[in-house]
Amino acid sequence: MRMIYSDRGPSPLDSGKPGAAGRDSTFGWWGAFSIQKFVNQNPLSHTHEDATGWLAYLQQFYDRNFWFADGGAQVWAYEQAYDNWQDRYGVDAVVAVYHSGHGGMDGNGVFFAPLGAVWDGRSDAVSSNMAFGDEKVNYVFWSTCNSVRVLDGHTPIRTWAGPNLGSRMLFGFESTSIDSPDYGRKFWEKWRAGQTFCDAWLNASWDIYHGQAPSVAATGPTQAEATNRLGSERNFFREHVSDAWYAWRWYYARSSLREAATVVPELTVQLAPRDPSAELARLGRLADFPQAALQEVQVERQGVLSANSGDRYVATAPLAARWVRLAEANHRNTEQLDTGRAVDLARAFAEQHADGAELVVESVHDLWQNSGTKDGSRLGEPVSLETHVTFRQTFDGIPVITPGRGEIRVALDNDGTVVQAHLSTREAAGSTRTPSSVVAPPSGEGPRAAVAPLPRDPAESLAAAQLRLVEHLAVVGSDAERPADDVRRRLEIRDVPGTSQVGYEIEGNEAFPAARKLIEIGQADSMFRTRRWVVAPLAR
Known part of the structure; x- marks a missing residue:
């Protein structure tokens, strides 16, 4: 196997030449x-890493506009009067824009989208005040x-058909999402x-948590073009398109098939070092690649x-x-x-290609799709296009x-038919x-050992990790006007039912005993809530 090395990887730009460079x-x-410290909402921890993870891959090709x-994220950048400020700054100043922070939708x-500073007496970007894509x-x-x-x-039409004046694709979530640093980075890894x-x-979102529902919408002058764009587009194009039709897809969990484990592992497991070329060769055989x-x-x-x-x-x-990817889905x-x-079908495939790994079925989710016209004259019914079965090692x-x-x-x-894995x-x-x-x-008294430490209790360890x-979060959200104690008192935290579990966490070439649970932060009836994993090693 001959390796062809690249410093940058493939470019997501279309084959057309870019326009003339502006300043810088x-x-x-x-x-x-990206916003972690808000004017009037609970702080977040990972949005800066999320946004810079998305930007990092792209900046190999051209520098970012902004x-x-x-506090730099303000309302003016999201509204039509200034969303291409100085032909450089704002939502409509670039072909692709990424926003990471709190979000919520009313009835x-x-x-x-709450922001980090007040401008014109306001600190929320509101979809009904936006007009982008022109x-x-x-x-x-x-x-x-x-x-x-x-x-x-x-539907995406209900929220975004008014603000959208020519954009091709929208990415987001149906559900509450996890505060994670990995969405942007994993997006480009998958791409x-x-x-x-x-x-x-x-798939990047599903790597982070199977209980959230990521969603994507695409537009076009016809249903066929919108659906084709949704299922095939993988380059950034400058040309705008009609949004007479919208098509959208999303993941949604159908059923959980595994009870949470309660037995705490007693040992760490050493993992074999990776051999990426051997991994790729095995995948090639799985896909029946010619030599x-x-x-x-x-x-x-x-x-x-x-x-x-x-x-x-x-x-x-x-x-x-x-x-x-094995086949085109029907x-x-x-x-x-x-x-x-x-x-049954997925298990037969997974066990054949597990390379000896022990597996247990965990969950089933669907890839759903729907479409409709911007004017509301036609709206389809959701259909399940694919069934995805997850097995846990x-x-x-x-x-x-x-x-x-x-x-x-x-x-x-x-x-x-198995179409991908x-x-x-x-x-x-x-x-x-x-x-x-x-x-x-050692006890300090000759060869006699002291009493061995007891294994850490999962509930106590998770409580300490949550603290x-x-x-x-209190430190992230504090400033001269908001002491950390005030931020801490405003946080309302509850466990997400059914998410506490014990088992093995993998780090490097080691699997070690740990506990994990999901918490939700924010008032239960608030539009702006987030979720976070709490992880506690039980032994290392």
Whole structure:
């Protein structure tokens, strides 16, 4: 296998030449907003990393037009009068824009994004006050809760058809989303593997938490063009399109099939070092690649190896995240695959390609699609296009609980054909270790050992980890006018039912005992809530 190295990886730009550069050598391609400290909402922890993770890949090609953080993110940049301020700053000053922060939607389908400073007496960007896509922007990423809603009477048309004056695609969430640093980075990781913009957004979000519902909408002058753009676009284009039709897709959990583990592992598991070229070769055999297809493979400094043969793709990325696309899904068949049959078909595939990993079925979710006209004259019914079955890796019956690690996710179309799969299982090195944190220390009285420390209690460990998280949020949200104690008192936190679990976390080449749960932060009836993972190592 011959490796072809690239410093930058593939470019997401269309083949057309960029326009003339403005000041500071920018070309009007991309910009971002991220807010962790808000005027009047609870703080967040990871939005800056989220936005810069999205920008980092793009800035290999051209510099960003802007990145406004915290108090720099103000209402003027989102409204038509100034959304292309100085032909450089604002939502409509770039082809692709990324916003990471709080988000919420009212019962009328109006989206609100709290910002970091007051401008013109206001501190919320409101969808009904926006008008974008008549200048530059074609791809709008809302990395916030409830930004592209698709259920309970909501549609992307209801929220975004008014503000949208020519943009091609919108990315967001139907549900409350996790406060995570990884959406932007993982989006490009998935895209570099060969996935479309739509698939990359859905799969990146699903890596972070299977209980949230990422969503993507695309536009076009006809239903066919909007649907085709949704399912195939993977380059940034400057040309605007008619939004006479909208088509949208989203992931939604159908059923959870695994009870949360309660047994605390006693040992750490040593994992075999990765061999990315061997991983790619195995994927090539899985996809029935001809031998010549893997004689040369692309590899970049970000650590993604990929190859394709016709419409089949294989890729392996950091953290052993592998992806294989095996076939074009038959989306003409819209009769939803039965859960039992889907699990049986997926299990046969997963066990065949698990390379000896122990697996337990975890959950089933659907890829849904709908479409409608901007004027409201036609609105379809949601259809399930694919069924995705997730299996969780276990060591001696105890599961890996790190999101996006130790998994096999199998996607089947409604014919029952396996069309793609995500694999992130790891091979055990055949050895285990007693965690150093439970080794009995010397007593200080000759060779006799002191009493060994007891294993940490999961509930107590999670409570301590949650307390540390609260202290961190209090510091992030504090300033001269808002002491940390005041921020702390405003935080309203509750556990998300059914999310507490114990098992193995994977870090590097080690799987260690840990506990994990999901919490929701914000008043229960508030429009602006977020969720966070709380993780507590139990032994290292």
